[in-house]
Amino acid sequence: MQTTILLITLVLMAGVLTLILRTVRATDGPAPSQTVNRTRSWLIWAMIAGGVIISVASLREWPHADAGGDALVVNVTSGQWWWDTDTTEIPLGQQVEFRVTTEDVNHGLGIYDPDMRLVAQVQAMPEYINKLVHTFDEPGTYQILCMEFCGIAHHDMTYEFDVVEAN
Numbered sequence: 001m002q003t004t005i006l007l008i009t010l011v012l013m014a015g016v017l018t019l020i021l022r023t024v025r026a027t028d029g030p031a032p033s034q035t036v037n038r039t040r041s042w043l044i045w046a047m048i049a050g051g052v053i054i055s056v057a058s059l060r061e062w063p064h065a066d067a068g069g070d071a072l073v074v075n076v077t078s079g080q081w082w083w084d085t086d087t088t089e090i091p092l093g094q095q096v097e098f099r100v101t102t103e104d105v106n107h108g109l110g111i112y113d114p115d116m117r118l119v120a121q122v123q124a125m126p127e128y129i130n131k132l133v134h135t136f137d138e139p140g141t142y143q144i145l146c147m148e149f150c151g152i153a154h155h156d157m158t159y160e161f162d163v164v165e166a167n
């Protein structure tokens with residue numbers, strides 16, 4: 001697969017190089033006619049319009065919307081090389097809004113389920129609170145692992161919390 005991707009990339013790069021060389025050579029010749037200039041201008045504006053239309057059409061709902069009013073707020077603080085949370089017990093099926101920050105450098109909060117599958121993630125950034133909204137639908141012990149290389153003990157930056165049946 002990687003070899004295929006590499007070959008496709010090389011072919012496309014050769015195509016781009018050919019276009020660049022043709023363009024550079026073309027500047028030595030006579031100036032392009034007004035028709036050519038008009039066509040180029042039209043193409044450029046069509047590409048810009050196409051880019052805007054595709055960008056707007058493919059935009060999704062803003063992913064950082066606040067949770068509903070009855071979400072459980074869990075504050076998460078981090079630093080080299082630790083995590084800390086308000087609580088280590090989260091009720092099953094309860095919408096949770098993690099408010100994540102760090103006291104030093106950037107960290108990556110990655111939440112893994114009991115089978116070590118990543119279920120949610122967000123950046124922990126200094127002097128900023130990132131919100132991550134998630135509802136846990138399986139009970140068990142979850143782990144937080146750092147997903148941003150943050151120094152010599154980055155690998156040791158782990159934390160655990162439990163998702164428990166609500167009483």
Ligand SMILES: [Cu+2]
Pocket residue numbers: 107108146147148149150151154155157
């Ligand atoms: Cu880290």
